[in-house]
Amino acid sequence: MRWGRVACWLSAAALLLTGCGLHTVPAASAGTDGTGPVTLVTGQDLTGYLRGRLQVWNAAHPSQRATLIQLPAASDDVRAQMISNLQAKSDRYDVLNLDVVWTxxxxxxxxxxxxxxxxxxxxxxxxxxxxxxxxxxxxYAVPYVTNAGMLYYRKDVLDRAHAAPPRTWADLERLATTVAPGYGLKGYAGQFLPYEGLTVNYAEAVQSAGGEILSDHATRAAVDSPAARRALDFLVDGVRKGWIPQEALTFDEEGSRKAFEDGRYLFLRNWPYVYDLAESKDSKIAGKFAVAPLPGPDGPGSSSLGGSDLAVSSYSRHQKTARALIQFLTSLGNERQVLLKGSLPPVWAQLYTDPALVRRFPYLPVLRQSILSAQPRPETPDYDQVSLAVAEALHDALTLTRSPDETAARLTNELNAIVGNP
Structure with missing residues (x-):
């Protein structure tokens, strides 16, 4: 899965597929513990590192070779093709690289x-x-790569203003309102286009305030709680007061990254993949920025967990080999290569304090802190529909089309209907 971009989840085909099934867990169809050749199906491997890792496996396991199957880069297309294959009970896929919200x-x-x-x-x-x-x-799967949002900020500007990076929402608003204009910058950019990225940004605000989107084991909407309302008001007020510019309501990961790298914003919420790109020769802010944990209402906030997990298809004919391949791919040595060759955040804790890796990837200590304080998005088989409902309702609120009161009531009704709690 691409960990740098949380691609749009609004594919109609994917939504139709989400509704299939009764959310029970039937017995595996293949039910075998066989060994032999296997496939690893994933979204597009943009860095090309996975082929090299499978070559290492194949050299040691000539009779259990692993073949890489790459699906389109867009997350919704990957999910739709995987589901289509699995609903057909096909044995073409053995190991599946799943976005963490699909488990x-x-x-x-x-x-x-x-x-x-x-x-x-x-x-x-x-x-x-x-x-x-x-x-x-x-x-049901094994963590493979992880991810968490961080706050990127113009260190050169804050240093000149004798200001520390924000720890609280009040700090963020104050600096975005007072310091940014003084240096010809806009305030804060996140991912506020109506797609999964907006759901993530909203979820981070809600959990930072101590709330949740769904409660009671994801069976009841909780978006009208005081904590969730505080998060919604924070975002809406940011737009109304202008330190979240109207332009930011059109941003996905890449749009917000480019705006920050062009030197137009003081603050950016985004994933770790931005770091190396912002330090590249094409960036106008190379050497001028740093990262910090996301701010919260009263101190450091909480990110949504991203990344991907490896799972075994119920219809695989070679499930023993599939499990062994997962053991190889999630081993310490391979996880180090995930970071070095793929620039993806590993799941092994000790890699975040390795001096050589920290020198190569200076954001690792902040990323570690962000991951440790992060939370998963709602654990529900209906997550795709939940995300769509949240993104649409929140975008209406941020564009000031609906009031926070109307948004909370609407979202409560829609989420309860989705999770079967009318």
Missing amino acids: AEFAANGWITPLDARQYPLEKFLKPVVSTAMYRGQL
Whole structure:
């Protein structure tokens, strides 16, 4: 999965596919523990590192060769093609590289097999990432890469203004309102286009305030709680007061990244992939920025967990080999290469304090802190529909089309209908 971009989830085909199934967990169709050639299906490998890792596996396992199947880069297309294959009970896919928000849906429909947690070094991973691979207390996948949002800021500007990076929402508003204009900059950019990115930005604000989108094991809407209302008011007020510019309501990950790299914004919320790009020769802010944890109402906030997990198809004929391939791909040595060759955040905790890696990737300490305080998005087989409802309602609120009161009431009704709580 591309960890740098959370691609748009609004594909009609994907939405239709989400509704299939009764959210029960049937027994695996193949039910085999065989060995032999396997496939690894994933979204487009933009860095090309995965082929090299599979070559290492194939050299050691000539009779159990792994073949890479790359689907389109867009997340909605990847999910739709995976589901189509699994609904047909095809054995073409053995190991699936799943976005972390898909685990519940794929497990609930019986498309992926339960795994024995004792076969994987989960205790060595950053603790929050393990929850993304669980469904109803059972391990259904193994964390492979992780991700968390960070606050990028113009260090040169804050240094000249004798200001520290913001720790609270009040700090962020004050600096975006007072310091940014003094240096010809706009205030704050996030991902506010109506797609999954907006759901993530809203979820981060809600959980930073101590709330949640769904409560009672994702069976009831919680967006009208005082904490959730505080988060909504914070975002809407930012637009109304102008330190979140109207332009930012059109940004996805790439749009906001380019605006920050062009030297137009004081602050940016985005994923770690931005760091190396912002330091490149094409960036106008190379050497002028730094990162900090996302701010919250009363101190550092909480990011949404991103990344991907590896799962075994219920219809694989070679499930023993599939599990062994997952063990290889999530091993310490391979996870180091995930970072070095793929520039993707690994799940092994000790890699974030490795001196050589920190020198190469200076954002690792902040990213570690952000991951440890991050939370997964709602664990529900209906996540795709939940995300769509949240993004549409929040965009109406941010464009000042609907009031916060109207938005909270509308979203409460829609989410309760989606999760079966009318």
